[in-house]
Amino acid sequence: MAKGYLALALHAHLPFVRHPEYEDFLEEDWFYEALTETYLPLLRVFEGLVNDNVDFRITMTISPSLLSMFVDPLLQNRYLAHIDKLIELSYKEIDRTRHDSRFNHLAEMYNRKFVEMRALFEGKYQRNLALAFKKFQDMGKLEIITCAATHCYLPLQEIYRNVVRAQVKVAAVQYEKIFGRRPQGIWLPECGYQPGDDLILRDEGIRYFIIDTHGILHGTPRPKYGVFAPVYCRSGVAAFGRDMESSKAVWSAVEGYPGDNNYREFYRDIGFDLDYDYIRPYIHADGTRIPTGIKYFRVTGSVDLSRKEPYVRQRALDKAAEHAGNFMFNREKQIEHLYNYFEKEPIIISPYDAELLGHWWYEGPEWLDFMIRKVYHDQKTMQLTTPSEYLDQHKKNQVVMPSMSSWGWKGYSEVWLEGSNDWIYRHLHKMAERMIELANSFRSADGVLRRALNQAARELMLAESSDWAFIMKTGTCVPYAIKRFKDHTERFMKLYESIRSNNIDERFLSDIESKDNIFPDIDYSVYAS
Amino acid sequence: MPRKNRKREYPLKKRAMRSKTDKMAMPYPVPAPPSASSIGEQARIEESKYYSGVPIQKFEAERGFEFPYAYGDNRIVLMVRDPYWIFTYWEVSEKKLSEIKTHLGSETYNKCTWCLRVYKTDKWEFFDINLPAMANNWYINVPYPNSSYCVEIGVKTSDGRFIAAARSNIVTTPPDRMSDVIDEEWMIPDWERMYRLSGGFGLRSGSESLKELIEKRLKEESASGWISSISSPMKKPGKRPFWSWVEAELVIYGATEPTATVMIDGKKVPLRPDGTFTLRYALPDGQQNFPVVATRDDGAEKRRVDIEVERKTNK
Numbered sequence: 108m109a110k111g112y113l114a115l116a117l118h119a120h121l122p123f124v125r126h127p128e129y130e131d132f133l134e135e136d137w138f139y140e141a142l143t144e145t146y147l148p149l150l151r152v153f154e155g156l157v158n159d160n161v162d163f164r165i166t167m168t169i170s171p172s173l174l175s176m177f178v179d180p181l182l183q184n185r186y187l188a189h190i191d192k193l194i195e196l197s198y199k200e201i202d203r204t205r206h207d208s209r210f211n212h213l214a215e216m217y218n219r220k221f222v223e224m225r226a227l228f229e230g231k232y233q234r235n236l237a238l239a240f241k242k243f244q245d246m247g248k249l250e251i252i253t254c255a256a257t258h259c260y261l262p263l264q265e266i267y268r269n270v271v272r273a274q275v276k277v278a279a280v281q282y283e284k285i286f287g288r289r290p291q292g293i294w295l296p297e298c299g300y301q302p303g304d305d306l307i308l309r310d311e312g313i314r315y316f317i318i319d320t321h322g323i324l325h326g327t328p329r330p331k332y333g334v335f336a337p338v339y340c341r342s343g344v345a346a347f348g349r350d351m352e353s354s355k356a357v358w359s360a361v362e363g364y365p366g367d368n369n370y371r372e373f374y375r376d377i378g379f380d381l382d383y384d385y386i387r388p389y390i391h392a393d394g395t396r397i398p399t400g401i402k403y404f405r406v407t408g409s410v411d412l413s414r415k416e417p418y419v420r421q422r423a424l425d426k427a428a429e430h431a432g433n434f435m436f437n438r439e440k441q442i443e444h445l446y447n448y449f450e451k452e453p454i455i456i457s458p459y460d461a462e463l464l465g466h467w468w469y470e471g472p473e474w475l476d477f478m479i480r481k482v483y484h485d486q487k488t489m490q491l492t493t494p495s496e497y498l499d500q501h502k503k504n505q506v507v508m509p510s511m512s513s514w515g516w517k518g519y520s521e522v523w524l525e526g527s528n529d530w531i532y533r534h535l536h537k538m539a540e541r542m543i544e545l546a547n548s549f550r551s552a553d554g555v556l557r558r559a560l561n562q563a564a565r566e567l568m569l570a571e572s573s574d575w576a577f578i579m580k581t582g583t584c585v586p587y588a589i590k591r592f593k594d595h596t597e598r599f600m601k602l603y604e605s606i607r608s609n610n611i612d613e614r615f616l617s618d619i620e621s622k623d624n625i626f627p628d629i630d631y632s633v634y635a636s
Numbered sequence: 637m638p639r640k641n642r643k644r645e646y647p648l649k650k651r652a653m654r655s656k657t658d659k660m661a662m663p664y665p666v667p668a669p670p671s672a673s674s675i676g677e678q679a680r681i682e683e684s685k686y687y688s689g690v691p692i693q694k695f696e697a698e699r700g701f702e703f704p705y706a707y708g709d710n711r712i713v714l715m716v717r718d719p720y721w722i723f724t725y726w727e728v729s730e731k732k733l734s735e736i737k738t739h740l741g742s743e744t745y746n747k748c749t750w751c752l753r754v755y756k757t758d759k760w761e762f763f764d765i766n767l768p769a770m771a772n773n774w775y776i777n778v779p780y781p782n783s784s785y786c787v788e789i790g791v792k793t794s795d796g797r798f799i800a801a802a803r804s805n806i807v808t809t810p811p812d813r814m815s816d817v818i819d820e821e822w823m824i825p826d827w828e829r830m831y832r833l834s835g836g837f838g839l840r841s842g843s844e845s846l847k848e849l850i851e852k853r854l855k856e857e858s859a860s861g862w863i864s865s866i867s868s869p870m871k872k873p874g875k876r877p878f879w880s881w882v883e884a885e886l887v888i889y890g891a892t893e894p895t896a897t898v899m900i901d902g903k904k905v906p907l908r909p910d911g912t913f914t915l916r917y918a919l920p921d922g923q924q925n926f927p928v929v930a931t932r933d934d935g936a937e938k939r940r941v942d943i944e945v946e947r948k949t950n951k
Contacts, residue, residue, distance in 0.1 A: 121685065133688050141685070202903070203885070207918035263715055266805050325810065328817040358678045365681075373684060382885065385916060397689040413881040460682055467684045511716065511810035516679050519718035519810065529773060530703075532715065533725050537707055574686070581683045597701040 109490040111442035112454040119461035120170035122574035131392035145465035148472040164491040168294035170254040250493035252292035260573035298514035305340040315345040322512035323348030335453035338507035353457040365468035431477035528579040546634035560631040570595035714804040719781035719812040725773035748791040782811035889914040895933040
């Protein structure tokens with residue numbers, strides 16, 4: 108009998124980036140890179156575990172915007188073109204490095220990986236990763252949870268409950284359509300929780316959400332078991348709190364695994380290193396150097412990028428195995444300690460960004476693989492579980508109102524509400540007000556009017572992605588975030604005016620329907636009061 | 637008339653309410669040195685999702701859309717940032733403005749100051765913040781976590797009368813510590829210990845308890861302002877030390893009959909339609925031999941050239 112539980116939660120999300128109006132669009136690479144480095148490698152890990160009869164439980168968000176990209180034919184085709192180019196480059200690299208023993212086997216490693224990922228994508232999964240992940244959910248190994256429709260940071264939408272409701276409802280509808288069942292759980296974007304939002308979750312039949320440590324610890328009344336047991340909000344929806352120790356092991360640069368000197372360095376890439384004429388066909392179409400995904404160096408230490416040392420694959424894999432063992436050992440100690448103290452089985456919730464594994468931390472998927480195998484074979488202290496499985500077995504929990512919180516920097520809303528991005532809320536709230544007004548005045552619309560109302564809802568949701576505010580704050584590709592916020596605002600405002608003046612420009616409408624084609628089944632009436 | 641959209645320009649000096657939290661009040665945005673706190677590290681990793689290696693990109697303005705400077709409303713909205721800070725934005729309509737002017741008379745009005753009146757809603761105690769001209773949003777430092785607030789935007793006459801133009805929604809700040817409410821039925825005696833345990837044993841070796849960690853996060857002392865400073869390390873502005881690196885490659889090129897076969901080092905080389913070819917190799921230190929063999933399409937004739945290259949790098 109295990110003394111406790113471990114629930115690993117991976118949050119996979121990317122904003123909806125799809126630009127049919129351009130041949131080659133830089134920010135679409137976020138998706139293609141994550142496919143090659145994170146989503147497909149994770150699926151390969153799951154395949155391997157199932158083939159070897161290793162039982163496992165993982166909880167994974169697939170955000171509705173990411174899910175929309177998984178099923179989009181344009182992006183699927185573009186990914187094939189993208190990976191084909193990479194494969195071509197990797198063959199050239201094998202040739203180019205054949206007398207350089209430091210890099211030649213790495214070129215071969217990338218080549219094998221790209222070829223394999225392409226085969227998984229095109230062959231095994233028929234380009235549709237939503238169905239690939241669904242397969243593991245249907246086997247009972249993976250629990251896929253939903254997220255707010257466009258990853259809207261909900262606490263800053265407090266004044267418009269309809270916005271929160273629409274974000275949750277549209278997500279749940281899409282989930283049901285693709286996965287054939289209702290979502291059991293939700294990842295609140297950035298773990299942003301505002302007391303009362305759980306009522307909206309309850310109305311959609313969602314049983315639980317995940318929240319940062321202090322959201323539980325600062326709850327009212329005090330939680331008896333801290334973050335090591337879920338609590339119920341008054342609504343009956345359960346909140347699971349993040350465990351800080353296991354979090355730190357992976358997230359922290361100082362104490363965390365990904366910073367190890369043997370792991371692959373993220374920022375040093377042949378797209379920047381190699382001779383321009385040679386690399387030109389594989390960088391951005393306009394000739395700007397960008398990362399290709401082929402990276403030959405390791406973290407090395409805190410040295411300048413130019414002083415990094417060559418990556419040694421075997422050493423990195425040995426490290427990943429060592430870190431997997433260390434993670435397991437620490438969880439065992441933690442669980443034993445808690446078990447003795449509580450006299451009941453604790454549950455440890457370890458949530459990570461999925462893209463951390465593979466994209467940022469290249470060896471992350473291998474670490475996960477090693478760790479799950481070790482947990483299965485080498486110990487009896489803990490058992491992997493998912494929040495809903497845990498709730499099925501432990502129905503009685505304390506009633507606590509969690510406190511408003513997020514997992515962002517400093518724990519509240521500052522990342523999304525500060526000098527660089529606070530100006531957006533004036534416009535976001537105005538759009539929300541207008542959308543609600545439209546939904547209330549057109550109780551049933553059809554034809555072009557209905558299309559315009561639905562598109563207005565899409566534009567509002569796309570403007571609400573927390574990614575834009577986050578990017579404005581962190582300073583990476585700010586012009587793109589501003590462009591997106593501006594485009595969706597402009598499109599929304601134009602639709603609003605044209606609906607109000609009964610003068611809908613059908614050509615304009617068709618054009619933006621084809622660009623911003625997220626949630627084809629959206630029903631604008633979710634905004635009605 | 638406080639209306640102009642100031643967007644990212646902040647008045648440097650902000651008057652915060654006098655309170656025990658006063659020492660935390662600081663100009664905004666906060667410049668802080670880079671720090672490797674785990675909280676900041678998380679954002680750095682999240683940020684890598686959006687990394688495209690091109691720090692500055694320009695987009696053509698689509699049809700020249702500009703965000704409206706005001707919507708013609710008369711409203712003020714209040715939002716929560718954290719236990720100690722709330723944020724408000726507002727606009728005052730022309731209509732409301734002329735009502736106020738009429739009510740006060742233009743002579744009195746001209747001597748008025750625009751201000752925010754911040755209420756703590758349990759007893760409706762308040763304090764005022766005088767606004768500079770043109771402000772249309774403000775961060776307000778509030779003294780009590782876990783409390784409800786509401787604000788009014790209005791004018792204050794020289795003799796201290798306050799005329800509100802608009803009142804906001806009510807918001808509640810989150811608590812910054814454990815609740816004082818202890819559920820009788822569930823209570824266990826050692827709460828401090830529980831709290832420590834939840835802080836994780838990762839902190840056990842050392843230095844910080846979760847309580848301290850959370851307090852730090854909230855009190856901005858561990859503020860890792862690096863979030864805004866990290867973009868691509870390729871383009872770190874400012875104090876980057878001098879750096880350089882050199883690599884060497886070898887280019888072998890030539891031409892033959894377009895139908896011929898060319899092998900270099902035993903490997904077939906693709907020919908361009910005109911029969912030319914180019915290959916490039918990374919060139920490590922040491923001696924390399926590249927035998928190049930061209931064979932006619934009928935196999936009747938062969939030419940062989942051997943290229944020997946030696947690289948020696950002296951640092």
